Amino acid sequence: MSHILVAEDEPHILLLIQRKLETAGHLVATATNGDEALAMALRDRPDLLLLDILMPGREGLEVCKAIKTAYGASAPPVIIISALGQQLDVEAGVSAGADDYIIKPFSPRALLERVEAALYR
Amino acid sequence: MDALPPRSLSETGTELDLRAFYRLIALATQLDAVDPALPALAGHLDVASLAIMAPGERREHAAEDGSHLSVPLMFHDRQLGELRATVRPGTDTAILAARLKFFSPAIALHLVMSTRFEERATESAQRGQLARDLHDERDRLEAVLDATNDAILLVDTQDTLTMATPQFESFTGISRYDILGMPVEHLVQRIGERPGLPAAMTNMISALAGNFTESLGGEFELTEPQRRILVWYSLPVYVRSGVLLGRIFAFRDATRERELDRMKTDFISLVSHELRTPLTSVKGFSDLLLENGADRLDDEIREYVDIIAFNADRLITLINDILDITRIDSDRIELKPEGCMIAEIIDQAAAILHIQLDQRGHTLTIDVPRTLPPIWADPARLVQVMTNLLANAIKYTIHSGEIAVSAFVANSADDLPATAPHAQIFPCVIVSVHDTGIGIAPDDAEKLFQRFYRIETSESRGIGGTGLGLAIVKSLVELQGGRVWFESTPMQGSTFSFSVPTASGSHLASY
Secondary structure (H helix, E strand, O other), X not given: OOEEEEEOXXXXXXXXXXXXXXXXXXXXXXXXXXXXXXXXXXXOOOOEEEEEOOOOOOOHHHHHHHHHHXXXXXXXXXXXXXXXXXXXXXXXXXXXXXXXXXXXXXXXXXXXXXXXXXXXX | OOOOOOOHHHHHOOOOOHHHHHHHHHHHHXXXXXXXXXXXXXXXXOOOEEEEXXXXXXXXXXXXXXXXXXXXXXXXXXXXXXXXXXXXXOOOHHHHHHHHHHHHHHHHHHHHHHHHHHHHHHHXXXXXXXXHHHHHHHHHHHHHHHHOOOEEEEEEOOOEEEEXXXXXXXXXXXXXXXXXXXXXXXXXXXXXXXOOOOHHHHHHHHHHOOOOOOOEEEEEEEOOOOOEEEEEEEEEEEOOOOOEEEEEEEEEEOHHHHHHHHHHHHHHHHHHHHHHHHHHHHHHHHHHHHXXXXXXXXXXXXXXXXXXXXXXXXXXXXXXXXXXXXXXXXXXXXXXXXXXXXHHHHHHHHHHOHHHHHHHOOEEEEEOOOOOOOEXXXXXXXXXXXXXXXXXXXXXXXXXXXXXXXXEEEOXXXXXXXXXXXXXXXXXXXXXXXXXXXXXXXXXXOOOOOOOOOOOXXXXXXXXXXXXXXXXXXXHHHHOOOOEEEEEEOOOEEEEEEEEEEOOOXXXXXX
16 A cells, blocks of 8 residues: 555546545545645655646646655655646656656556556566 | 011022021921921912922923922932922013922921921830830839739849849848849848848748749748748749740748647647546546446446447547647647667557457458568657558458558669559658458548548448548658558458658658
8 A cells, every 4th residue: 555645636537546546555645736735745755646737836847846856866756647748748747857647538547557557666 | 487588589599598598497397397388488489379299290390380380399319299389470480490499408308307207206106105104014013013912023034133022121121222133142142141031041042043944932930120931932934925034032921820820729739638637537437437346337337338438538539639630730740750660660559459459350460570671750650650550440340350461671663562652762661551341432532631531331330530540640651751552442451551761761861
């Protein structure tokens, strides 16, 4: 069981991710904006973060960079989940330090596979 | 009217009175015609009347005919007519004949001069009218050209710039009076001096000036005097008689158009993005139901959820296809070519589609030698091409059929199959996807690669799709230097082929 922080401003998608991960036995904390996600991640280091890009407050990429900087070598893996699906968007995610990039819409099964791949890498 | 020659003329008889002679010429040449001068002369000569008659019988001397006395009007050897006096009774005809003869050369000269003058006047009036007409025509043409929004340059066959409309001045900031009538090199130099004008513009004009065969076009971006996108075209111009006039260069301001294109693309991207969010929930929750709650669903509910999930996938494909077409249209597609192996690309596409293949009960054979040379392509985009072609083969083969993928290398046109387009970059790898499906009727062949075109037959009914797949295949392949073609027999099957240049060719410089 891993502790996963999910930041997503769209409640149905947040619920979808939360349900899928909980069904697989993970402990899920949720945030609906970038500032909240960053505060939670800094206060209580999760095992993995799932971040949307376009959110109120800090954008997902900014949160990703801040967490990678704050934790340094012991930073948890970050997966970006975004509807921005162009090659340039994915490259921007990678340069912000993200470990993986999932484009919406996604299949919940594929999401779980990639979360677990990042956790046990 | 001037005073008449002095009466002393009659007193001097036939002696030459030069003063009177010249005055008469002066008088006559001032007059519009000789006729009005005749009554005055008649008075002077003391005859009843004077008239100029058409040449009658040719004679050198005066002739008496009752009350008339005539003298010929000679100019050099030519008799122009005769001067005929109606003589008062009692006149000394010998003296009168001598006096008439004295005046006759002046009158003859006047006749000649006035005729020539009239001819000249008519001629010059006609010329004047012609010139005015030409001038008006030129004015009209210039006004029309000046009023158009395009900048037009004409370089004649002597490489001289003979026309430049004011728009050229406003597009480039180069005064047209600085370049008109100058050699084209001067124009090229002026363009080169301006930092806001692109080098492509000078290159294009230098390359095309003096070339009177090719028609070309393109696009430039200017940063000064104002940021503009100019669309240009250039072609040789002939007048109706077939005479080469020179070459024109026309420039059109397409800044606003491009801006609208960009806005359209941005709008489509935005809408597509906004569509993804609700679709994520539709697809995600229907998948979640099938993945996590399958054992709790009865068959009917399961079937309905399957349909929802299937259609969510279709919608996602449609959004992705529209985004791709929009990016291709706006030249915003990002191709990242690299040396890659076609066999791996085919394997990846086959892996993506293995579920659909199994569901339909098709067999897939891949006959691609591992020894093929590497190709120069964007692997992700080529997987997309391959996936689209395989997905079509799967979709349009209704019952368990055979789908075969093969590839070979073509080093020259001799290696091409008969159905392949001849314009190819060599060496290239040619990939073919063969199916045993419903095939394509000849009527559909032409439109097959058009956007949103879908074959409508009883066999194809119920086969889902956006009609964008092949349009995307064609664009993606051509953007990578290849070609797409197909052959088909209705109800027997189709073979779609595409070519892609190998990584070894000299074409690499152009990519």
